[in-house]
Amino acid sequence: MYKIVRKEVLNAQVKLLEIEAPFVARKAEPGQFIILRAYDEGERIPLTIADYDREKGTVTIIFQEVGASTRLLGSLNVGDSLADFCGPLGVASHFEGVKKAAIIGGGLGTAIAYPQAKKLHSMGVDVDVITGFRNKDLIILEKEMAAVSNRLIVTTDDGSNGTKGFVSDILKKLIDEGNTYDVVVAIGPPIMMKVVSDVTRPYGIKTIVSLNPIMIDGTGMCGGCRVTVGGKIKFACVDGPDFDGHQVDFNELIRRLSIYKDHERAAQERHQCRLEGKINA
Amino acid sequence: MPNMSLKKVPIPEQDPQVRNKNFDEVALGYTEEMAIEEAKRCLNCKHKPCIAGCPVNVQIPEFISLIAEGKFAEAYETIIQTNSLPAVCGRVCPQETQCEQRCVRGIKGEPVAIGRLERFAADWAMKHLEKTYEKTPRNGKKVAVIGSGPSGLSCAGDLIKMGYDVTIFEAFHTAGGVLVYGIPEFRLPKALVQKEIDGLLAQGVEIRTNMVIGKTFTIDELFQEGYSAVFIGSGAGLPNFMNIPGENLNGVYSANEFLTRINLMKAYKNDADTPIKRGKTVAVVGGGNVAMDAARSAIRLGADKVYIVYRRSEKELPARLEEIHHAKEEGIIFKFLTNPIRILGDENGWVTGLECVEMELGEPDASGRRRPVVKEGSQHILEVDTVIISIGTSPNPLIRGTTPDLETNQWGCIVADEQTGQTSKEGVFAGGDAVTGAATVILAMGAGKAAAKAIDEYIKSKG
Ligand SMILES: Cc1cc2nc3c(=O)[nH]c(=O)nc-3n(C[C@H](O)[C@H](O)[C@H](O)COP(=O)(O)OP(=O)(O)OC[C@H]3O[C@@H](n4cnc5c(N)ncnc54)[C@H](O)[C@@H]3O)c2cc1C
Ligand SMILES: Cc1cc2nc3c(=O)[nH]c(=O)nc-3n(C[C@H](O)[C@H](O)[C@H](O)COP(=O)(O)OP(=O)(O)OC[C@H]3O[C@@H](n4cnc5c(N)ncnc54)[C@H](O)[C@@H]3O)c2cc1C
Ligand code: FES
Numbered sequence: 001m002y003k004i005v006r007k008e009v010l011n012a013q014v015k016l017l018e019i020e021a022p023f024v025a026r027k028a029e030p031g032q033f034i035i036l037r038a039y040d041e042g043e044r045i046p047l048t049i050a051d052y053d054r055e056k057g058t059v060t061i062i063f064q065e066v067g068a069s070t071r072l073l074g075s076l077n078v079g080d081s082l083a084d085f086c087g088p089l090g091v092a093s094h095f096e097g098v099k100k101a102a103i104i105g106g107g108l109g110t111a112i113a114y115p116q117a118k119k120l121h122s123m124g125v126d127v128d129v130i131t132g133f134r135n136k137d138l139i140i141l142e143k144e145m146a147a148v149s150n151r152l153i154v155t156t157d158d159g160s161n162g163t164k165g166f167v168s169d170i171l172k173k174l175i176d177e178g179n180t181y182d183v184v185v186a187i188g189p190p191i192m193m194k195v196v197s198d199v200t201r202p203y204g205i206k207t208i209v210s211l212n213p214i215m216i217d218g219t220g221m222c223g224g225c226r227v228t229v230g231g232k233i234k235f236a237c238v239d240g241p242d243f244d245g246h247q248v249d250f251n252e253l254i255r256r257l258s259i260y261k262d263h264e265r266a267a268q269e270r271h272q273c274r275l276e277g278k279i280n281a
Numbered sequence: 282m283p284n285m286s287l288k289k290v291p292i293p294e295q296d297p298q299v300r301n302k303n304f305d306e307v308a309l310g311y312t313e314e315m316a317i318e319e320a321k322r323c324l325n326c327k328h329k330p331c332i333a334g335c336p337v338n339v340q341i342p343e344f345i346s347l348i349a350e351g352k353f354a355e356a357y358e359t360i361i362q363t364n365s366l367p368a369v370c371g372r373v374c375p376q377e378t379q380c381e382q383r384c385v386r387g388i389k390g391e392p393v394a395i396g397r398l399e400r401f402a403a404d405w406a407m408k409h410l411e412k413t414y415e416k417t418p419r420n421g422k423k424v425a426v427i428g429s430g431p432s433g434l435s436c437a438g439d440l441i442k443m444g445y446d447v448t449i450f451e452a453f454h455t456a457g458g459v460l461v462y463g464i465p466e467f468r469l470p471k472a473l474v475q476k477e478i479d480g481l482l483a484q485g486v487e488i489r490t491n492m493v494i495g496k497t498f499t500i501d502e503l504f505q506e507g508y509s510a511v512f513i514g515s516g517a518g519l520p521n522f523m524n525i526p527g528e529n530l531n532g533v534y535s536a537n538e539f540l541t542r543i544n545l546m547k548a549y550k551n552d553a554d555t556p557i558k559r560g561k562t563v564a565v566v567g568g569g570n571v572a573m574d575a576a577r578s579a580i581r582l583g584a585d586k587v588y589i590v591y592r593r594s595e596k597e598l599p600a601r602l603e604e605i606h607h608a609k610e611e612g613i614i615f616k617f618l619t620n621p622i623r624i625l626g627d628e629n630g631w632v633t634g635l636e637c638v639e640m641e642l643g644e645p646d647a648s649g650r651r652r653p654v655v656k657e658g659s660q661h662i663l664e665v666d667t668v669i670i671s672i673g674t675s676p677n678p679l680i681r682g683t684t685p686d687l688e689t690n691q692w693g694c695i696v697a698d699e700q701t702g703q704t705s706k707e708g709v710f711a712g713g714d715a716v717t718g719a720a721t722v723i724l725a726m727g728a729g730k731a732a733a734k735a736i737d738e739y740i741k742s743k744g
Contacts, residue, residue, distance in 0.1 A: 023497050037454055041547065043554040044454070069554060084454040086491035216546070216555075219452050219493055220677050221518035222538035226529060233522060233529070238679065252529055255630040259531045263556035270552060 002036075002082040005058060010140040013065045014108060015074045016050070022057030024049075024087045030115035031093030031210070031242050034059065035218045037084040038076065043069040046215045046237075048112040049088060059085075062111035062140075068267040089218040090241050093208070098125050098182045102174070103149070104167045104196055105131040106188020110141050112210055113187040114148075121148035128174065128181075129153070132167035132188075136160040168195040181205050186245060190254045197245035207245035211236045213256055228252055284321040287390030292397050297610035301580050304466045304549050307607055308372075308397075313353070316401040320349035322386060323393045330383035331395060337363045337727045341380055345398055357406035360399060365435045366726055368407060368473050371400025373464060373570075374723050375601045407476060414484045420444035422740055425508040427494045427680070430458020432514035432713030432725035432732075434481060439733035441484045445740075448508075450492040455545060458516055459714075460722070462545040463537070465574050467581070468604075471544075495679035500687070500709060509743070510708045510736045513695060514729060517714035519675045523566070527624030528670070532558060532632035536567070536575045536671035543578050557582065560667025564588045564635045566621055567671030568597070569719075573604040575669045576613045587613050588663060592620040592640050592653045616663070618642070618653060624668055634662045676715050684709075694718050702732035703739075710736055 006018035024034055033048045051060035065071045076082075093116055095101070101120050105113040110131045120127050129149040133139050134157045146152045153170055155163045171184065184207045186196035193209040200207045213225045213236050220238040227236050230247040234240065293309040294300070300307050311319065323345040331341045340359050347356035360367045376382075376396040384392030424440050426433045429451040437447045455461055460474045482488065494500065494515070503511055520535035522528050539557070542548040546555035563579040565572050568591035580587045589608070591598065594617050598605055609615070618640040625634040639659035642651035676693045688696040688705035695704055695711040702710040712728025714720055 023492070027497065041554065043546070084491050086452070086454070086493065087496065089493065089496055216538065216541055217453065219496075219518075219679060221520070222541055223520045223522065223535040224538045226522075228529060233524075252630075256529065256531060259558065260556040267554060267556070 002085040004076055004078050004080050004082070006060075007076075007078050010062065011138050014062060014111070014138075014140050015065070016060060016062045017073075017076070018058050018060045019082065019085060020057060021059045021085045021087075024059050024085060025052045025054050025057045028052040028059060028088040029092030030119040032088035032090045033218070033241065034061070034085055034087030035089060035215070036061075036073075036082050036086070038069070038073045039083050042072070042083065044084075044216055044218070045069050045073065046089075046212070046218055048115075048210070050111050050114055051118075059087075062108070064108040067264050068270070086218070090237060091239070093119070093185075093242050095120055095123065095125065095183065098123075100126040100128075100181050102128045102130065102171060102179075102181045102184045104171060104184065104186040104188070104192075105129070105145075106167055106186075106192035107133055107138065108140075109188030109192070109210075110145065113185060114141055114144060116185050116187075117145060118148045126150050128179065130155065130167045130170050130174075132156070132170075132192075134158065166195070167192065168199050171196060172199050175199075175203055175205075183208060185209075190250050190257070193245060193248075194250035197248070197250075201246055208242050209245040209248060210241045211243055211248065211253060212241065213253060214259065282321075283324055284318060286322065289322075289391045289394040289397070290315045290319040292394070297607075297612070300467065301577070301611040302583075304581055306470055307467050310404055311397055311401045313351070313405075316348050316353075316398060317351060319394050320345045320398060323349070324385060326385050330385065331380040331393075334380040334383040336379065336723045337730070339364050339380075339399070341395055344402060345393065345395070348398055348402060353402060353405045354410055356402045357410070360402055364399075364723075364726070365438050365730070366431060366477055366722070367399050368403035369431070369460060369469060369477065370723050370726070371396050371398075371403055372469050373601075375721060377602045379723070407473070412480060412483075414480070416485065417442055417444045419446060422446065423448065423508045424510050424512065424736060424740075425450060425503045425506075426512045426514060428452075428458060428514040428516055428713075428715070429456035429478070429488060430514055430516050430713060430725060431460065431722045432516075432715075432729035433458065433512065434477065434729070435726040436512045436514060436712070436729035436733045436736075437486045438481055438484075439730055440736065441481065441486050443733070443737050445737075447486045449486060449488045450494055450498070450503075451488060451490045452493040453545065454490050456488050456490065458514075462541045463571065463574070465540065465544055465578050467577070468574065493679065495683040499683045500680070500706070501684070504708065509740050510710065512702070512729070512732050512736065513680060513704070513709065513711040513715055514713045514725070515677060515680055515715045517674045517676045517694075517719045519677045519693075520670070521673045521675060522670055523621065523672060525621060525623055527626055527632075530624055530626040530632050531630050532560065532666055533624060533668045533670065536565070536571045536669055537674065539575050539669050540571070540578065543582075549578070549582060558667060559583050560665070562586045562665040563667040563669065564590050564621075564663055564665040565669045565671055566590045567673070568593065569599045569671065569673075570601055570604055572671040573600045573608050575671050577604075577608055577611055579667070579669065580611055580613065584667075586665075588616050588665070589613055590616045590619050590621060590635065590637060590663070592618065593650065594618055594642060597650050620653065620655070621668075622660075625662065632666055632668055634664050635668055636660065636662050674719050676718070692718060700731060701735035702728060703735060708739065710739075
């Protein structure tokens, strides 16, 4: 079960795996996620469903190697199997009545935003996509995004791909130039989602963000993923992960994401050995 | 000649100051000699009051007499006629409010240690008896069981014996429900739960993990997959919070999260992948078994000080007596008649304290317990770096949210017939915490068994 059938390296830290998971593929919708364990005793890792193929019964995930568990996942190859793959979890995105949308992807958030762009595009919605990366070596999914958008702007913080600037500035420019949007979908680091939400607020444009707090079960039984939205506690795994960006307490989210910093550093060091053992083998 | 000692034969336990630093089992169990000696305290009363106190009517005097005669295998066989998880129940049942409460020996002195004897018989059997399962012929009908806690396991166990093909759908990556993610290793070794599950697998029960019903499949889809009936034993896993300021600070856990990290994800082991914050000073809010487990886990993770903060008095503590006793021995500090009103944090958002008020007991409330009221001017701060909230759980909405014709009550519990577990939806039965709200292992197990019988009747009636 849960065999890896395709692996792609999208940039130095970002990898794509296509995994056999027919029960998840059967029901998956954009906006939903899965929780996997690479091996027994491994951590439960939540990852967005980047794509799915109901006929082949596969689900694609795209992930950044940020810590011990994601690096171990990245060291697996075609033919290897995952211990667990659970989903689809969370509420699917809803875009009824949308005619024109802007999709903003920050770094790896581009991968999480891709299925939404694809869905909107397939619904006949006019889609502008803005993706931002630190430099040109980190750019991912350019071709894929181009195929599902009417206009794609790829920007880098350092201007190394020729377009310089933050995604939020570019969005503001587009709005000020007279582009109107029924909805803005902003997915990326919490600080980016916060800034984009601040940009759209004065214009009253509905802004959907996808929150990735620390999760364990993903089914609403631990409350570890709680976020404050509109002054109320929500469990991101069952009430989200999509929320109204104008209502989210981003500062709290950012703070809660740092709870295990020390442990994560230690885990990295411990795993380094295990990982190297694997790579050498 | 009965043993007329007023006290139970003591059960060997790890020393409190040793065990509060490890996760090994606290109580070590009776030896054969101890078990026989304790069994001889039973008077074998004609009217058997203890049996009426047992939710699944274990034939208590009968199995105890067999132990007294040294017939341990027969004692075990007697128990499992009505209780499929004796090794678990012997360890975690609240005997003091069930069988042992009715024991005649308890009128003067301590009741017979029925729980310890049940555990002894079960452990003895695990060690000495080669389990063989006769395979009942299959009848070709399929039943789906949702959840692998005690209700689901016992329902599946009975149905497989009746000849049904049984599939358990479990959301987590490991089967066992609260027995594996909630109740800690030091109270209920996980290897023991796994043995019970292995027994079901050996009889042909199929367990499919990573299956979240309501997400991966809906109940209607299970019927489309060819299941003739569905049993819902999905428990009450949704943690309640207090809705006081500061609950989202770093260092505030629900008991469910804290215990899941420790038990299911093994975060108590130093090299575990899943992290947990090892607090130095910890306040656990609540007074049930869950609160005791969280507090005793926190001290084992190396905390210097662990408080139980409970708004009523010691008498009202809902936890098992033995757990309260063990917690005290291990150095847990009880703050009774104390209610939290705010969690305080530092400039980086980490917990620094729990602000509380003291309470007095007023008039009895609907549950008959005296209602606590705030004492004027009693505000004070407990300095802690971790707060664990253990004020109860409710059933998870995933199933009811995707099964429109399944009736639930105002607390989100599934409405089901007490005798049969029949719900408002044809072919769907339910039991355990999903129906009653957070309760006990034995009640969940009993409900699973009752539903298995009703499911059999239902399927037969459909021909
Ligand atoms: C609903 C959801 C969807 C996500 N989708 C994607 C995705 O498509 N691609 C992707 O690369 N990442 C995604 N993430 C984030 C991903 O789960 C984390 O990067 C991963 O768990 C980090 O594990 P690690 O051990 O490698 O890193 P660690 O060193 O353990 O942690 C690095 C950082 O990752 C975050 N993190 C750690 N553990 C968890 C956890 N259990 N749950 C959530 N965040 C955690 C923390 O902020 C931490 O500081 C998603 C998270 C959620 C909640
Ligand atoms: C920490 C703790 C300590 C306790 N101590 C005691 C004690 O000492 N004595 C005692 O008698 N009782 C105790 N209890 C209570 C007892 O454990 C429960 O009453 C009992 O486990 C309920 O059994 P159940 O089968 O109804 O549900 P659970 O044991 O909760 O099992 C439900 C299962 O269903 C799964 N599930 C939930 N939703 C879905 C879904 N949508 N799809 C698929 N699977 C799903 C869950 O993952 C879980 O595995 C304790 C509880 C806790 C939390
Ligand atoms: S991850 Fe546990 S409740 Fe959301």
